[in-house]
Amino acid sequence: MLNDEICKKRDELNQSIAENKDYSIIYRLSVELDELIAEYYRNGSKNQEKDLYLVKK
Numbered sequence: 001m002l003n004d005e006i007c008k009k010r011d012e013l014n015q016s017i018a019e020n021k022d023y024s025i026i027y028r029l030s031v032e033l034d035e036l037i038a039e040y041y042r043n044g045s046k047n048q049e050k051d052l053y054l055v056k057k
Contacts, residue, residue: 002040009033 013029 002036002043006033006036006040009036 009029009032013033016026016029
């Protein structure tokens with residue numbers, strides 16, 4: 001499910017930031033997360049408000 005992918009990517013990005021990983025890694029993860037979020041909005045969702053809450057966690 002796309003929400004799960006977004007949550008996993010967000011956690012991976014946050015962990016990379018917390019561990020002060022190389023900027024290129026953080027940037028790549030950020031771009032990947034942005035792409036997943038854009039796909040989520042392109043596809044729409046019947047329960048979009050509920051799903052968006054999960055993304056913002």
